[in-house]
Amino acid sequence: MRIATWNVNSITARLPRLLAWLESSGTDVLCVQETKTTAEQFPTQELRELGYESAVNATGRWNGVAVMSRVGLEDIVRGLPGDPGYEGVEEPRAVSATCGPVRVWSVYVPNGREVDHPHYAYKLQWFEALRAAVADDAAGSRPFAVLGDYNVAPTDDDVFDRTLFEGSTHVTEPERAALAALRGTGLSDVVPRPLKYDHPFTYWDYRQLGFPKNRGMRIDLVYGNAPFAKAVTDSYVDREERKGKGASDHAPVVVDLDV
Numbered sequence: 001m002r003i004a005t006w007n008v009n010s011i012t013a014r015l016p017r018l019l020a021w022l023e024s025s026g027t028d029v030l031c032v033q034e035t036k037t038t039a040e041q042f043p044t045q046e047l048r049e050l051g052y053e054s055a056v057n058a059t060g061r062w063n064g065v066a067v068m069s070r071v072g073l074e075d076i077v078r079g080l081p082g083d084p085g086y087e088g089v090e091e092p093r094a095v096s097a098t099c100g101p102v103r104v105w106s107v108y109v110p111n112g113r114e115v116d117h118p119h120y121a122y123k124l125q126w127f128e129a130l131r132a133a134v135a136d137d138a139a140g141s142r143p144f145a146v147l148g149d150y151n152v153a154p155t156d157d158d159v160f161d162r163t164l165f166e167g168s169t170h171v172t173e174p175e176r177a178a179l180a181a182l183r184g185t186g187l188s189d190v191v192p193r194p195l196k197y198d199h200p201f202t203y204w205d206y207r208q209l210g211f212p213k214n215r216g217m218r219i220d221l222v223y224g225n226a227p228f229a230k231a232v233t234d235s236y237v238d239r240e241e242r243k244g245k246g247a248s249d250h251a252p253v254v255v256d257l258d259v
Helices: 011-025 044-049 118-138 173-183 226-231
Strands: 002-007 029-033 053-057 065-069 074-078 094-099 102-108 144-149 220-224 232-237 253-257
Touching (some): 002 011, 002 102, 011 044, 044 053, 118 144, 118 173, 144 226, 220 253
Parallel strands (some): 002 029, 029 102
Antiparallel strands (some): 053 065, 094 102, 232 253
């Protein structure tokens, strides 16, 4: 079974590439983030024609997540119980579903913007709501994973130059402590292998030749419970999808399972 996660940075803009990638990659379940569309505008029919069902949590031009599956789609949950919301609004940042033998969450963690910004406090609150929401499944006997854009680099090695991020979000101790608390529910980091260079970055800024210079970050993560991690046979970053015209600024992270 092949499962992947990909921040597509607008599913409308990325649709031709997405459909081609699904056909060529043999992916059974894909978690996507930043769909930047409404549920009504989501390309459900185009995906159905490829054999994928879709569970969507999307309300407009910002955020938005989905799970696409060709191995079944059941027990869909949209949003987090106890979602703190931002400025009184609950944002579409999480959706979960059971896909054959595996249950997954697709998550788009708040960016945080700046350390002294209210969005940063919201980010930490959202992480706590996520931890509470996944705790039972994380400790369970069924393969389970939380996949998505976490907007946190777990270690200093997960950014191209740690000194350039001093005082910025994505690398602060409270954010990494939130990741540690999430792992404390029984999840572990399924670290992919890089297809080039020595570290599996998943995101490269469009600006300043970020991708050609490999000025990247590993912020798209797969956190799986013990049955999920035990079933992993391979994992890699498909950096080829970051190349060329019309690419997202993120690359897909692919995980192969023997389940």
